[in-house]
Amino acid sequence: MSDFHLDLSPLKEPLGFIKLLEWLFAVFAFASCGGYKGVTTLLVSCHGVVNKTITASFSYPFRLNTVVFTPPDPTRCNGTWTDVYLVGNFSTSAQFFVTFGVLIFFYCMTALVFYLGYMHVYRNGSNFPMIDYVFTLCAVFLWLVSTAAWAKALVDIKISTGHRIMEEIPACKIDGSSCVFASVTSMGSLNVSVIFGLVNMILWGGNAWFVYKETSLHQSNSNSSKSGFYPATSGI
Numbered sequence: 001m002s003d004f005h006l007d008l009s010p011l012k013e014p015l016g017f018i019k020l021l022e023w024l025f026a027v028f029a030f031a032s033c034g035g036y037k038g039v040t041t042l043l044v045s046c047h048g049v050v051n052k053t054i055t056a057s058f059s060y061p062f063r064l065n066t067v068v069f070t071p072p073d074p075t076r077c078n079g080t081w082t083d084v085y086l087v088g089n090f091s092t093s094a095q096f097f098v099t100f101g102v103l104i105f106f107y108c109m110t111a112l113v114f115y116l117g118y119m120h121v122y123r124n125g126s127n128f129p130m131i132d133y134v135f136t137l138c139a140v141f142l143w144l145v146s147t148a149a150w151a152k153a154l155v156d157i158k159i160s161t162g163h164r165i166m167e168e169i170p171a172c173k174i175d176g177s178s179c180v181f182a183s184v185t186s187m188g189s190l191n192v193s194v195i196f197g198l199v200n201m202i203l204w205g206g207n208a209w210f211v212y213k214e215t216s217l218h219q220s221n222s223n224s225s226k227s228g229f230y231p232a233t234s235g236i
Helices: 014-034 091-122 128-160 163-168 188-212 216-227
Strands: 037-046 049-059 178-184
Touching (some): 128 163, 128 188
Antiparallel strands (some): 037 178
């Protein structure tokens, strides 16, 4: 490979500028999901206990079925309270989304280094544009799949940590006992992560055209179009 020659001009072109945006929005996508921590709160009344606050703390990767509520005073509930867990394991969708976002982050960094230092190699008959194009098409599809899976998991997480919690707690259904949903930490950042997933899909879809223009496929099509053009001649 030729020597590294720093040239910032690709950032002024759609190819480099969009790649910079892809790098930035990938950070927003996986950080807003992977950095989330939340708490859901109930008020419990049982034998000798009135409106005792109990909480369950959850976070990425959202294995809710391993999260247990802090119990009310069990000695004053006549043994009616047992360990109560949240419902659902959403780690597969969450980790898929975050892991893919991290991989995209590193790929974009590598691509930017190549654009800024080795563009003379990139555009000089190498196979790198075709590799870049194939990866771009795969990224569009995987952003769609990972975002859709994560969006569905987020809906289920909201259900599992919301008002329907009481339906899963047997102790809340015993005579003389009651549970009232109090609050849950806002999931605004998780909503934002889904939005950034969609934005990333759109960015990669748009960038596919500019990467395609660098490939031999586009160049051969352009040459074919030119060779198939014949100027009109006037009759004698």
